[in-house]
Amino acid sequence: MYSLKRPYLGELEMAVLEHLWSHGEFDAKGVYSALGKTRGISHNTIQSTLERLFKKKLLARQKISHAYVYQAIVGRDELMGRMIKDVVKTLSKNNSDGMLAAFVDIAARTDEAHLDRLEQLINEYRSNHDNDIPS
Incomplete structure (x- = not known):
């Protein structure tokens, strides 16, 4: 469960969650295309953000081919x-x-x-x- 003892959700983490809540499941490339380019951040930053949200148990992921596809599991x-x-x-x-x-x-x-x-x-x-x- 999310706790304040851990770092709060940052602005990018919230933006990623908002994107997944609004548009459904995506891989890191899809999230990067939607959020990363306009923010001037790298694909790796998006990938790290998705991984953090997964570790916080806010996202589920499924490996499809060579990439993980993420979806929000907490509304x-x-x-x-x-x-x-x-x-x-x-x-x-x-x-x-x-x-x-x-x-x-x-x-x-x-x-x-x-x-x-x-x-x-x-x-x-x-x-x-x-x-x-x-x-």
Whole structure:
């Protein structure tokens, strides 16, 4: 599982994931063609980035002919959830008030509909987990 104890995802790693989420599976040449040329980075840099993402268990790969073909095995929402959980766990030190205030602030700053959506998600969670929540 991705953890803040390891280096966070860099900008290129996120760009590669975004490309694979949007366009499906690719080998290093395909990712290089889509991202590397415009960024002025080498094929080896793209290959190293794919390898790092594979080692972080965010990509799967399959050898086809002489090249690996990579695909994302973690979705955007799941990765975001993992990263948020890691940040909260690292920073909260058993005090989640700041995290809760941050979520409310983010929702409120976006627009009123996001604040309403946050309230709806809380209510849905409560409905589905009535017996799970300690009194």
